[in-house]
Amino acid sequence: MNRTLNTCRRPFRKMHGLGNDFIIFDGRTDQLDLTEAQVRQLASRNRGIGCDQLITLWPSETADVFMRIQNADGSEVAACGNATRCVGDILLQELGRDRVTIETGAGLLTACRDGDLIRVDMGTPLLDWRDIPLAQDMDTADLDLSVGPLSHGVAVNMGNPHVVFFVPDVAAIVLETLGPEIENHPLFPERVNVSIVEDRGDGHLRHRVWERGAGITEACGSAACATVVAASLRGLVDRKAIIDLDGGTLHMAWDADNHVQMTGAVSYVYEGQIDLGSLA
Numbered sequence: 001m002n003r004t005l006n007t008c009r010r011p012f013r014k015m016h017g018l019g020n021d022f023i024i025f026d027g028r029t030d031q032l033d034l035t036e037a038q039v040r041q042l043a044s045r046n047r048g049i050g051c052d053q054l055i056t057l058w059p060s061e062t063a064d065v066f067m068r069i070q071n072a073d074g075s076e077v078a079a080c081g082n083a084t085r086c087v088g089d090i091l092l093q094e095l096g097r098d099r100v101t102i103e104t105g106a107g108l109l110t111a112c113r114d115g116d117l118i119r120v121d122m123g124t125p126l127l128d129w130r131d132i133p134l135a136q137d138m139d140t141a142d143l144d145l146s147v148g149p150l151s152h153g154v155a156v157n158m159g160n161p162h163v164v165f166f167v168p169d170v171a172a173i174v175l176e177t178l179g180p181e182i183e184n185h186p187l188f189p190e191r192v193n194v195s196i197v198e199d200r201g202d203g204h205l206r207h208r209v210w211e212r213g214a215g216i217t218e219a220c221g222s223a224a225c226a227t228v229v230a231a232s233l234r235g236l237v238d239r240k241a242i243i244d245l246d247g248g249t250l251h252m253a254w255d256a257d258n259h260v261q262m263t264g265a266v267s268y269v270y271e272g273q274i275d276l277g278s279l280a
Ligand SMILES: N[C@@H](CCC[C@H](N)C(=O)O)C(=O)O
Pocket: 020, 052, 053, 071, 077, 078, 079, 080, 081, 082, 083, 160, 161, 193, 211, 212, 213, 214, 217, 219, 220, 221, 222, 223
């Protein structure tokens, strides 16, 4: 692999999955290892390019690519469902195959086409309190936690930690203040992504999300995975759901092999170049 200093012009793609937006760098040939400070600057919508997550593609020994995921606050995370669909689409085009594999910190994921949409096998949900992780032994299907109007949450780990609260009306919840309070609650030692979900019947769930390390986003794929699991455990859906997020719709299935399948759109925004040497 060529070793290239982070002081050169680097091409990037701007993409989004239902409005959850990404800067994607290809570091497969020319190594790229962005620091937290560099990510924060690039992700800033005032000082940089702007994104919810920054994705760097690296070579993988076990898959078609390794996908490194960094939140807008610079923190590194193991899972990002919407970015997995975007990277899946890049690889499906590039390799001309009908199935590609993507290694993440959460494990090996697969992506394929489903008509105009991309389907990703997001793997197995973890439900033990130690795996979320929670700070103490607790029933993850009915958390002993109340914050304002939110209570009886369901905790699910999809490679990253999620808590899902079912509410009568998502529009009545002030996620801007409750989201950060729950994200940083001592019950969640690694912080948590916060979903609020309204059951609209017929398998439709209206979903809004506060993402760990990024704040309110228009969609969060791994949160949609956690939501179909949580709604199934509550008996609201039968392991399938149509999840309506602020940015669009995801079709979810928690299959018989205990894997969560997520299907949805990806969008290319533009391609650009950035001089990484110009970053503070
Ligand atoms: N937008 C992502 C999730 C990104 C990571 C998350 N904020 C975390 O910190 O775990 C998705 O589509 O899943």
